[in-house]
Amino acid sequence: MGKLFWRILGIAVGGIFVYAGMLKVLDPVQFGLDIDNYKMLPWFVSVRLAFYLPWLEILCGLAIILRVLYRGGLSILTLLVLVFIGATVAAKARGLDITCGCFGHASQHWSFAQHMAIDLVIFVALVALLWIEVIRGAHHDQKS
Amino acid sequence: MKFRAVREAIILIALASLPAIGHGFYFRDKVSWQSSIPAAELVTVEQARAWGDSATWVDARPDDEFAHDHVPGAFSLNEDRWNELLPQFLPNWLPGRKIVVYCNAQSCNAARDVAKRLRDEAQLQDVYVLQGGWEEWLKKK
Numbered sequence: 001m002g003k004l005f006w007r008i009l010g011i012a013v014g015g016i017f018v019y020a021g022m023l024k025v026l027d028p029v030q031f032g033l034d035i036d037n038y039k040m041l042p043w044f045v046s047v048r049l050a051f052y053l054p055w056l057e058i059l060c061g062l063a064i065i066l067r068v069l070y071r072g073g074l075s076i077l078t079l080l081v082l083v084f085i086g087a088t089v090a091a092k093a094r095g096l097d098i099t100c101g102c103f104g105h106a107s108q109h110w111s112f113a114q115h116m117a118i119d120l121v122i123f124v125a126l127v128a129l130l131w132i133e134v135i136r137g138a139h140h141d142q143k144s
Numbered sequence: 145m146k147f148r149a150v151r152e153a154i155i156l157i158a159l160a161s162l163p164a165i166g167h168g169f170y171f172r173d174k175v176s177w178q179s180s181i182p183a184a185e186l187v188t189v190e191q192a193r194a195w196g197d198s199a200t201w202v203d204a205r206p207d208d209e210f211a212h213d214h215v216p217g218a219f220s221l222n223e224d225r226w227n228e229l230l231p232q233f234l235p236n237w238l239p240g241r242k243i244v245v246y247c248n249a250q251s252c253n254a255a256r257d258v259a260k261r262l263r264d265e266a267q268l269q270d271v272y273v274l275q276g277g278w279e280e281w282l283k284k285k
Contacts, residue, residue, distance in 0.1 A: 043180045052167045056160040072152025
């Protein structure tokens, strides 16, 4: 698959995180409540994460789009999505009825299956982008 | 690749803290930083009892827990049966009465969520959440 495909994929994935981050920046208290609903962290941690994580998402999304600090952005977002999938599965297993707050109130009424499907697609896309970057890096090292 | 990714990640993590701190500073007076429920919306058992007949108690716990035991005179109003229970509750509320919502413990979010819905959807004022929840009521019984 050509460079163009991976570039478009990167812009799309980065754009998703910039969009999602901006939605959460607009209502950090609601995002704090969404994190609190997972019952994994005390409120004073949840509310501070609610102010920090959206900005991290936005910056990492921009890093992927602009290909500046690209590998760092990809790595952080891959890790974030992995942690988030784990937390969602754990919450579901505990019988908690949660809304992830991923896309603010736009995702409020998504079912668990819908959440998981979208998260897994994004995770696979991130892993694929990371993998391509690893391969490119290895080729570059061989040539030099 | 590994070390470059780590280096870049550290830079991004540090950079993200700048707008986050500014954002938090802007919201510093609008957010309850220690509790998910603002202090102004919390009421202790003693305070709620002191209100006497001017307080209406609302139990936000599931039906079976309400049926097992509840604050005398409390109305059951949980999110599972919100559309069915709210119309039953509203005729029992009078303007000027304070509403005290409780659930299982301070960590239970049901009381907070029911209180928020009473304010937002039913447009009720003077809605409070019982500090310590049902357990605190039992302790001070």
